[in-house]
Amino acid sequence: MIEARTLAEAYLYLELTLPVGDDAVDYDRHTTLDRRDDEHYLLRFDGPYGDRHWNIEVTVPLASHRAADGPTLCYGSGRSRLLDAGQWYAIEDGYAGMARTGLTRLAHSGPDEATYLAVVAAWDAARAAADEIAKFLPPDAEEVPAEAFWTEHGRSVRAARPEAFRRDRLDTARNGYRRRLDEAQSRIAGTGAQRPGTPGPTPAGGPTDPVPVRVRSLAEAHVHLDLRPCGCGSAGFPRDRMTVLVDDPDRLLVRYAGPCDGCGAPRDVVFELPPAADRSDGPAYLFSGPADGPSEALDxxxxxxxxxxxxxxxxxxxxxxxxxxxxxxxxxxxxxxxxxxxxxxxxxxxxxxxxxxxxxxxxxxxxxxxxxxxxxxxxxxxxxxxxxxxxxxxxxxxxxxxxxxxxxxxxxx
Known part of the structure; x- marks a missing residue:
């Protein structure tokens, strides 16, 4: 009998064991979770998929599952014996893609609590999968060794993305996922922590203007506001009243300020534009002129x-x-x-x-x-x-x- 460390790992194993196909798997109908005995769960998929009938069973120790409970996702203690490093990267990459898709939706459609929470969960799952890959790294090695890839799926992922299993990539990715989660959880807890790209707290000495963001047009400014949402996940706040702070031959400073549509927190962003920049306030067909160089606000x-x-x-x-x-x-x-x-x-x-x-x-x-x-x-x-x-x-x-x-x-x- 195959044993997983946690239910989360058991479900992933079940999903990755079925072959990739065009049809949707009816997990709800054919998957059951029961107590096998006083110490184990039994997760079973028993149903048709593709051109055959599948019966897949995975046990999970109750104690291991309870040990994994916490504020963030954990697939289990120790190194996985069910999923190899390549499979964990496929999981990480998939969840990170889901999170980015959710952020794009929030940027275009405005505040949506369900989408924001789904984005947070996706970043957490990507972080947990990256942590699983790191467990295969020997202490002094710069990349995950070949023996950490024992499935055909995992080996094919490694062949396609060898750089994904280097220590430097893993360190960068894991730190990035944790930073996103810390920022989101701090905002939810009301600590006042800010996401990157949002103005910081007002100093005790009195109000101060945020550092201007250099853009080439107001169209680019709006994209910047879309991609740097409030910590609650909403990019929306009143933008119909732009304040001109400085308008002289050398530079143009404008301000967008107002309460966040999602949580009501104040937002205040100042942009610096060239004096001859397009000042049409609203969506435009182009984000910069033909002779303008690359953006300094967005990479x-x-x-x-x-x-x-x-x-x-x-x-x-x-x-x-x-x-x-x-x-x-x-x-x-x-x-x-x-x-x-x-x-x-x-x-x-x-x-x-x-x-x-x-x-x-x-x-x-x-x-x-x-x-x-x-x-x-x-x-x-x-x-x-x-x-x-x-x-x-x-x-x-x-x-x-x-x-x-x-x-x-x-x-x-």
Whole structure:
């Protein structure tokens, strides 16, 4: 009988034991959890999947499960004997991706307690999986040894992402996950701790202006506000009243301030713009001018996330309208407001890819490490460096502009 350290590990083993396929696994219907005896649970999947019937059983000591209870997720004490290092990385990567997707949703849709709590849980699960990988590291080794990969799945992950199992990558990732969790838990507890990118507490000597964030347009300022939410997870607060603090030939300072839509905490962000910057307050088709250099406020991974978020939302809306046989796509996009909103999404996706490309020096084939200065940005660069290849980004940018051109050619702007 296979024994897991905790129920959390047992469920993961069950999910990873079934082969990857196109069909959804009906876990609710075919999974049971019972007391096997006075000392063990028995987790059983007994049902069909693919072209065969599966029966998978895992026991879990009650004492081990209780020992893992706590404020953060723990898959068990000691090193896993069920899942190898490659499988743990697949779990870490999956949960980190879920967390980033949730943050994108919060940035676009505003406060949503359920989504915020799901993001926190996903970061916690990614942190716990990274901790499991680190358990395979010998004390003085710089990377996880080959014997830590005993499944075909794990070995294939290692072959595809060898850098993921280096000590430096693991240290960076684990510290990053813990920082996110500490910030979230401190905010929830009302200690006043701030997430990166939000203004700090007011000093005892009196009010002070936050350090200005240098942006190239108000459109970029709005993206910065979207990607640096309040500690409660909400990016929303009243932005319709922008205050001009300084407006002279050398520089322009503007302030956005107001209570957070989610928790009511005060938000106060000051931006510094070039004197000739675009001052249109609201979404724009471009985030900077053709002659402007790369962003100083958002790194390349930030912009890649913006492009992915805008593009995924636009593509989903277009597909949903086209697939609705009872609807009228032509009529939907004849509505000026609906059409303008779609044009902004499509143009924003293309323009955000252009922002990533602005970090390319000269004729370099790929973005340099210096284009990533945030913790999440450096982690993504280490994990998915191939996404920042010049040829790939150039093709993707051309595709996004082509989708916009096809839309406007059919429906107009």
């Amino acid at each position: 390349a991974a930030d912009w890649l996330g913006v492009a992915e978020g805008y593009g995924a939302l636009a593509d989903a809306l277009l597909a949903a309208v086209e697939a609705d046989v009872s609807g009228d796509a032509e009529g939907r996009w004849r509505d000026p407001q609906e059409r303008a909103a779609m044009v902004r999404l499509l143009a924003g996706a293309a323009a955000a890819v252009e922002e990533v490309l602005k970090f390319l020096p000269g004729q370099a084939p790929a973005l340099p490490a210096a284009a990533f200065w945030t913790g999440p940005g450096r982690e993504r660069y280490a994990r998915q460096r191939d996404l920042f290849d010049r040829d790939r980004l150039t093709r993707w940018c051309a595709h996004r502009w082509r989708v916009l051109d096809e839309f406007t050619a059919r429906y107009g702007r």
